[in-house]
Amino acid sequence: NDVSLREKSIVMIGFMGVGKTTIGKAVAKRLYRDFIDIDEEIEKKFNMPTSDIFTLYGEMIFRETEKEIIVQSCKQKLKIISVGGGAFLQEEIRNACLSDCIVFFLDMSWDNWKDRISLLIDSRPVLQGKNIKQIEELFNERQPIYSEHHSRVMTDNLVVDEVADYIVESLK
Numbered sequence: 800n801d802v803s804l805r806e807k808s809i810v811m812i813g814f815m816g817v818g819k820t821t822i823g824k825a826v827a828k829r830l831y832r833d834f835i836d837i838d839e840e841i842e843k844k845f846n847m848p849t850s851d852i853f854t855l856y857g858e859m860i861f862r863e864t865e866k867e868i869i870v871q872s873c874k875q876k877l878k879i880i881s882v883g884g885g886a887f888l889q890e891e892i893r894n895a896c897l898s899d900c901i902v903f904f905l906d907m908s909w910d911n912w913k914d915r916i917s918l919l920i921d922s923r924p925v926l927q928g929k930n931i932k933q934i935e936e937l938f939n940e941r942q943p944i945y946s947e948h949h950s951r952v953m954t955d956n957l958v959v960d961e962v963a964d965y966i967v968e969s970l971k
């Protein structure tokens with residue numbers, strides 16, 4: 800498309816709870832850009848937390864809204880955008896992000912990630928009712944959808960500022 804590489808928005812993808820929002824905000828601050836958190840936009844639209852959207856409207860409605868908001872947001876220039884961990888399940892979202900934006904995959908090993916479960920379980924409906932083995936299966940099943948990206952950062956052993964610095968450097 801006609802947006803120059805320097806002006807393209809940057810999209811953070813990866814499994815839930817890897818730090819897409821925190822790192823996205825840190826990158827936005829460094830680049831003096833606006834930050835868009837897609838989950839937050841969806842929650843604003845419904846005026847309720849994600850877990851309530853899943854319960855009251857169902858996952859299909861959540862995914863449809865997620866798609867609409869991401870496709871619109873991707874068309875904007877100079878944004879930093881964090882998308883939910885399930886967004887890349889949808890081909891239309893993958894295509895929109897990969898063609899309009901620069902996509903960073905925030906990767907993390909299962910061994911590091913598993914310590915975060917207790918912090919995430921209350922706010923992440925897709926984890927609820929699953930045991931640790933089933934969550935590990937979901938983690939592994941999701942990896943292939945994130946393999947479609949422009950750049951990958953292995954975040955194990957890195958703090959937020961280090962990941963953000965790495966991303967900003969790699970854009971130069």
Ligand code: S3P
Pocket residue numbers: 813814815816819838849882883884885886922923924925
């Ligand atoms: C989801 C991830 C969540 C949120 C929703 C569904 C998923 O976003 O979009 O709970 O299917 O992986 P985070 O990746 O920001 O946790």
